[in-house]
Amino acid sequence: MRPHAYMYGKKLDERDFDKTLPPHSKKSRDPPSDHEFSYRWFRGPQKEPCAYEQCPRRTSFSPHDWSIHALGGSGCSLQCVSTQSSLYKSTFCNSNCFVQGWKSQYTIRKDTPKTPLGTGSSSVGSSAGSLNDEDAQSVGSSGSIGGGLSNENGSSGNQNQPSTPNAPPRGFVGAYSSAQSFNDYGASNFEAGYGEQQTEEWVEISRDQFYIPNTDDLGRKLKLEASAYSSETGELLMHRVVKTDLVLSRAPPPPKRNLVTSKTGGGGGARFRILTYNCLAEIYATQQQYPYCDFWALSWDFRFQNILREIVDVGPDVVCLQEVQADHYEDHFYSAMSDAGFEGVYKQKTRQSMGLAGKVDGCALFWRRTKFHLVESYSIEFNELAQRQASQVLGMNPRSEEGAAYLNRLSKDNVAQLVVIELAQPSLATRSNREPINQVCIANTHLYSNKDFPDVKLWQTWQLLQELETFVLSRGTNLPLMICGDFNSTPDTAVYDLMSRQAVHPGHPDVNMNNADDTASILPDAMSITHAFQLGSAYNTVIGEEPKATNFTTGFKGVLDYMWYSAQNLRPLSTAPIPDESVLTQHGEALPSTQYSSDHLMLISDMQIISGGSRQ
Numbered sequence: 001m002r003p004h005a006y007m008y009g010k011k012l013d014e015r016d017f018d019k020t021l022p023p024h025s026k027k028s029r030d031p032p033s034d035h036e037f038s039y040r041w042f043r044g045p046q047k048e049p050c051a052y053e054q055c056p057r058r059t060s061f062s063p064h065d066w067s068i069h070a071l072g073g074s075g076c077s078l079q080c081v082s083t084q085s086s087l088y089k090s091t092f093c094n095s096n097c098f099v100q101g102w103k104s105q106y107t108i109r110k111d112t113p114k115t116p117l118g119t120g121s122s123s124v125g126s127s128a129g130s131l132n133d134e135d136a137q138s139v140g141s142s143g144s145i146g147g148g149l150s151n152e153n154g155s156s157g158n159q160n161q162p163s164t165p166n167a168p169p170r171g172f173v174g175a176y177s178s179a180q181s182f183n184d185y186g187a188s189n190f191e192a193g194y195g196e197q198q199t200e201e202w203v204e205i206s207r208d209q210f211y212i213p214n215t216d217d218l219g220r221k222l223k224l225e226a227s228a229y230s231s232e233t234g235e236l237l238m239h240r241v242v243k244t245d246l247v248l249s250r251a252p253p254p255p256k257r258n259l260v261t262s263k264t265g266g267g268g269g270a271r272f273r274i275l276t277y278n279c280l281a282e283i284y285a286t287q288q289q290y291p292y293c294d295f296w297a298l299s300w301d302f303r304f305q306n307i308l309r310e311i312v313d314v315g316p317d318v319v320c321l322q323e324v325q326a327d328h329y330e331d332h333f334y335s336a337m338s339d340a341g342f343e344g345v346y347k348q349k350t351r352q353s354m355g356l357a358g359k360v361d362g363c364a365l366f367w368r369r370t371k372f373h374l375v376e377s378y379s380i381e382f383n384e385l386a387q388r389q390a391s392q393v394l395g396m397n398p399r400s401e402e403g404a405a406y407l408n409r410l411s412k413d414n415v416a417q418l419v420v421i422e423l424a425q426p427s428l429a430t431r432s433n434r435e436p437i438n439q440v441c442i443a444n445t446h447l448y449s450n451k452d453f454p455d456v457k458l459w460q461t462w463q464l465l466q467e468l469e470t471f472v473l474s475r476g477t478n479l480p481l482m483i484c485g486d487f488n489s490t491p492d493t494a495v496y497d498l499m500s501r502q503a504v505h506p507g508h509p510d511v512n513m514n515n516a517d518d519t520a521s522i523l524p525d526a527m528s529i530t531h532a533f534q535l536g537s538a539y540n541t542v543i544g545e546e547p548k549a550t551n552f553t554t555g556f557k558g559v560l561d562y563m564w565y566s567a568q569n570l571r572p573l574s575t576a577p578i579p580d581e582s583v584l585t586q587h588g589e590a591l592p593s594t595q596y597s598s599d600h601l602m603l604i605s606d607m608q609i610i611s612g613g614s615r616q
Contacts, residue, residue: 278600327358416445
């Protein structure tokens, strides 16, 4: 079941579980005794999250409206503490709303009964903080509130719990008909005067271990009470209460991207839709790298649903993905894409995982089962190509200083995928098309990212084309070819020249680098860097130019991703233009944002196999 709403919070780091406990740790070093758990979920009261009447967050709980970008760059709520102001105890979701609301405030004389203007609640969304200490008990933190003990943040436990007529289940410390000790929205709520406190109702909604928020939870906080008790004696061993921030709705999908059709087209060849997308692996999606994006919008649980929905909504027949984390392919992508009707293969980079198994990214390639069948599948490791080039072609000793420097320069762990897929419903021979083409070769790659290594990117591109040339031409057929992926190269680089012009100009700066004395020269003579394919760029062919940007961050905005095709037997019928910058920045300073869950943008093209293409 797909959730219709989400709780956004920090994810616990799995690496913390294996760390040695410090001497002052309160965690037990001994294994726990046999125990059982009980769970109770509660839904908090509905409150107005901001005292400013024109605030969009009073009626909307879309993640877009609760992001740092929407809150004016600040996640802090503000509360009026002036006892002489009509806004006393009123809480605002950000400074802009406070400034606007302050324009309507007026001074109240001390001898005049005071009634607060707003609700007195401080609701601060998933990325905003709270003025009350109790909000330290957010997702990822917990406090012990049973047995008269103080919780971990130093505040007293649930001391004002009312008695209940029915005995609670074993392991449950108390009910929440009144939650005065959990002052959920900051300031207390008052009715007629400041001395009369309003009761806040918390409603029990589940006793399961897991709870999936629904539309009834929007704009409310959730609270989980978990108790552990001895299986033998029933003695309460531990009790924790965890409170979430406001439950927000599922993010709306990105705007639909209309296809632009090529002026030239037609013919009876088979058609298919293909996309390429760098998904931004979780290991790279950090607050340090993207400080302008909310931490919850960077979480994989949030981003995966958006990325998957974006892919499926396009209705592709072939999907080329980059930066797919190894564990995410196994646990998320393959099963979800399989349910959507796709089959796929995966190739991870050749480097070791980043501390934990599966924490390394790679490339994934999927095809729709009803459209294609797999014929062949291969993978290319550029590290292996470098070793083969050094020993077999250049005659270097890998252990020599020259050989070690050469391999160190080229061994960047990048990979490529290669599949041959065949139409599930092959085209039959006709009088006008006696030899229909029913197979397509798809290559998917992600080249080295460092901008200071253009020679490495050019070498990887050249070697990829050499491998593809050997593979395709050895088949002895007119096999259509598409090369998609993140080339980490802009249109002014030698990589683009090689792909589009079959050669590199000898005077190009990328082949005339002033390498330092300790940097190995890895490229042959520029006249030797060639290939036999006649490749075209799908976007350049249809629109007349490459997109303005396929990677859109605060540090870089430009084209890095491409869809190349063999011009003699494939024809691009349409492509989906990249959204304007005004659209990309509507809900964030750059990508990723609450609307776009990767720092790259998806490229989409409808392709057609040219029937009876000329044989080479």
